[in-house]
Amino acid sequence: MAxxxxxxxxxxxxxxxxxxxxxxxxQKYRERMLKAMSMELENRSDYLGNETIQTIYFGGGTPSLLTQEEIKAFLDQIHSLFDVAEDVEVSLEANPDDCDATSLQNWKSTGINRLSIGIQSFKASDLQWMNRAHTPKEAEQCVALAQSVGFDNITVDLMYGLPGLSEEEWRNHIQKVIDWGVPHVSSYCLTVEKNTLLERHVQSGELQVATDEEESRQFEILVSMLKDAGIEQYEISNFSKPGFESQHNSNYWKGVPYLGIGPSAHSFQGTSRQWNVANNSMYMKAVEEEIDYFEVEVLSPADRFNELILTGLRTIYGVSIRQLSEIQDFPKGFSENVEQLKSQGWMEEKSDRLYLTPEGRLRADFIASELFIVQG
Ligand code: SF4
Known part of the structure; x- marks a missing residue:
């Protein structure tokens, strides 16, 4: 499985x-880039051994800028190079401004069976300072159109912690996606990343980010409204009706290997991970000249132990105690720490697995760090 x-x-x-x-x-090098990516796919077709491909994910960037032919070319090549499961999940991230009836129909007939729509907010003023390319109306139309052409596996992205987002507005945003009947929602808190335009807006005082209390409150509202609508939290930031969980992301969290193609893409093989250069020109040139364009990190048992805890505890699948013990002996104090977290009501243990309670999920990163192997 991969x-x-x-x-x-x-x-x-x-x-x-x-x-x-x-x-x-x-636009000036689009064709050259897609050709380089196709070469990379060919060159690295043995990276996953003989594992069957269960998920294919077009992410970015903006994959909805690709034409039907460009998407089909990637899928045809993957089918020719790999053993692909019959029920393979094929996801495409799409921005609402790229979605019209024709493009949606084309994607569907090409084999895309899961659509991830980047909505983020329904407020025109938010979309403006975010510099998103779409309007609130386009977001609404896009989801309705996608449903009308037969996409039933749709996820939408919504952001909270936005400057000036009131509780009432946030409830309205969530209610809208519930009313649409979409089966999956991903929701992340706005983060001010370094060297972004947003960082400059915040530093200049033009925009004020939400307080920690506002973020926590909005997160609680999110979890509770979606739960009441039958859309359960299965990972800290991901919510789904039964059977619509993202297989691709779930496999990341379970430690399943994956091959990442394209500039900046990451790959994981179980005991090592690697990442391609995050520069379009350098990537194309290196692929064409057959020189290295990636860095590799060999994961020590302690790295793998810590990663399994970090990713597993973020999900409802939890983390297998047996799997942890097969990687590495438990560090000193591990069992005591688990007992302590259980007594605080943040963690549960059920038939070989450790899970976080809803209370614990609010502190997932802290709890994971309590159980890590500290490396010198
Ligand atoms: S958030 Fe905007 S800029 Fe970033 S990858 Fe998506 S569409 Fe592109």
């Missing part, structure tokens, strides 16, 4: 909060 991630490093414009890797001046 996954493939295709990173499309193009965007129409730069969202003010974003620190992902992309370029807005891609």
């Amino acid at each position: 996954g493939i991630y295709i990173h499309i490093p193009f965007c129409k414009q730069q969202c003010s909060y974003c620190d992902f890797h992309f370029s807005t001046t891609f």
Whole structure:
């Protein structure tokens, strides 16, 4: 079992909060980039051994800028190089301004069976300071159109912790996606990343980010409203109706190997991870000249132990005690720390697995760090 991630490093414009890797001046080398990515796919087709591909994910950047033919070319190549499961999950991240009836129909007929729509906010003023390329109306139309062409596996991204977002507005945003009947929601708190336009807006006092209390309150509202609507939290920031959990992301959290294609894409093989250079020109040149364009990190048993705790505890699947013990002996004080976390009501233990309680999920990173192996 394994996954493939295709990173499309193009965007129409730069969202003010974003620190992902992309370029807005891609038209002049679009063809060359896609060719380099296809070469990388070919060259690294043995990275996953003979594992069956269960998930394919087009992320970015903005993969909805690709034409139907470009997406089909990647999928055809993947099918020719790998053993692909019949029920493979194929996700595409799409921005609302790229979604019309034709593009949606094309994606569907090409084999995309899961659509991830980047809505973020329904407030026009938010979308403006975010420098998003879409309007609230386009977001609404996009979801309705996607449903009308037969996409039933849809996820939407919503952000909280936005400057000036009132509790009532936040409730209205959540209610809207509940009313649409979408089966999956991903929701992240706005983070002010270094060297972004947002950081400058915040430093100049033009925008004021939410307080910790406001963020926590909005997160609690999110969890509770979605739960009441039958959309359960299965990872800290991901919520789903039964059977609509993202297989691709769930596999990341369970430690399943994946191959990442494109500039800045990460790959994971169980005992090592690697990441491609986050520079479009350097990436294309290196692939074409067959020189290295990635860095590799071999994971020590302690790294793997800590990663399993960090990712596993963020999910409802929890972390297997047996799997941890197979990687490395428990560090001194581990069992005592687990007992302490259980007595605080933050952690539960059920048939070989450790889980966080809803209370514990509010402190997931802190709890994980309490159980880490400290490396010298
Ligand atoms: S569309 Fe997505 S990847 Fe592109 S700039 Fe905006 S947030 Fe970043």
